[in-house]
Amino acid sequence: MRTLVVGDIHGGLRALQQVLGRVNYTREDTFIFVGDYVDGWGESSETISFLINFSEKYHCIFLRGNHEELLYPFLKEKINNPMWLAHGGAATKESYATLSEAAIEKHIQFLEGLENYYIDSENRLFVHAGFTNMHGPQHEYFPNLVYWDRTLWEMVCSMDSDLSYNEETYPQRLKLFHEIVIGHTPVTRIGKTTPANFANVWNVDTGAAFKGPLTIMDVDTKEFWQSDPVWKLYPEEQGRN
Numbered sequence: 231m232r233t234l235v236v237g238d239i240h241g242g243l244r245a246l247q248q249v250l251g252r253v254n255y256t257r258e259d260t261f262i263f264v265g266d267y268v269d270g271w272g273e274s275s276e277t278i279s280f281l282i283n284f285s286e287k288y289h290c291i292f293l294r295g296n297h298e299e300l301l302y303p304f305l306k307e308k309i310n311n312p313m314w315l316a317h318g319g320a321a322t323k324e325s326y327a328t329l330s331e332a333a334i335e336k337h338i339q340f341l342e343g344l345e346n347y348y349i350d351s352e353n354r355l356f357v358h359a360g361f362t363n364m365h366g367p368q369h370e371y372f373p374n375l376v377y378w379d380r381t382l383w384e385m386v387c388s389m390d391s392d393l394s395y396n397e398e399t400y401p402q403r404l405k406l407f408h409e410i411v412i413g414h415t416p417v418t419r420i421g422k423t424t425p426a427n428f429a430n431v432w433n434v435d436t437g438a439a440f441k442g443p444l445t446i447m448d449v450d451t452k453e454f455w456q457s458d459p460v461w462k463l464y465p466e467e468q469g470r471n
Contacts, residue, residue, distance in 0.1 A: 233449040235262045235356065237425075238295065238413045240270030240439035241321060243277045244464065245457035249444050252455045261288055262348060262449075264413035265295025265358035265377060269318030270439040270470050271460060274301075275325040278337050294344035295358045295414065296377045302341050305334055318439070318470050346376050354449065355407040359383075359414035364402045383415045386428035393429075404429055411449060418442045425454055439470050 234255065239246050255261075267281060268274035284290065300314035301322060315323065326334065347357040347367045359375075360382030361367035367376045385401060393400055404410070410431045417426040418437035425447050426433045436456065438444040443456040461469055 232259045233262060233350065234259055235264060235411050235434055235447050235449055237264060237434040237436055237445040237447075238266035238416075238438055239263075239268075239277055239444060240266055240297070240318065240460075240470075241268050241274035241277055241325070242271040242438050242444055242457075242460040242463065243273035243280055244271075245438055245444040245460040246277065246280065248463065249446050249455055249457040252457075253446055255288070257288060259288070260291065262291045262356050262411075263293060264356065264411070264434060265293040265344070266297045266413060266435075266439070267295070268301050268322045269297040269314070270321065271464050272321050272325055272467050274322035275329050275333075275337065278340055279333070282336065282340055291348050291356070292340070292344050293348060293356060293358050294341075294346055294377050296374075298341055298344060299374060299377065302338070305338050305341070321467075346373060349407070353408040355410045357410070357412055360410075360412055361403065366403070366406050377414070380415050382410070382431065383412060383433060386431045387420065389429055391428075401429075404431070409449075416440060416442060424456070425452070427452075 267277050300311060303309040349355050357367055358377040360379040361370055361376050362379055363369040412433050413435035416435050416437040417433050423436050423442045425445060434445050434447050436442045436445040438460045441459055441461055443459050445454050445456050447454040
């Protein structure tokens, strides 16, 4: 009965299938996907189809990432956002070119059913990016900050490692939760390719969109499994730069 959190996939279905093959998971496990299922490698629509089918057999919680917000207007209203196209959306758009309208409608329903954040029974927060409100993500004035904001991660990366939880300068928003698990900002930006921890925040985006692997982590034990670097699984593609 493990809680297994899955990092940002970014259309890398081959990496997801590979890393799942390295985890001896069962129907007793819960999977929490932190978002950004699309935009990057060439199997974005295939990734969402896989996740929909996977959730029919296993207990899954799907969080909304910023790339899902960017994808939704394209599927719903055929809006081609230039920012989305420039940041992996072009490959995603191509992956949807041959998908049937019925399948696309199912993907739209999947996107509409995503959660902005999840708090488990152990008071652990799972959220794609972070939150800014000192009272928690449910109090954000702009709700989409939870899948766009980078300040929480930037804050903990810059904190003094010796700062005590009881000191007055310890950030109040960190005290709200036992642990906070995020994705969104690749840890490759700080020279890592494994889950990174500062204060009580764990980041499981290990750079699958670029040159890193895809990671699944056991939230209780912090044991983790990784795919090969995702770019090696897509030698025929350039991916995101």
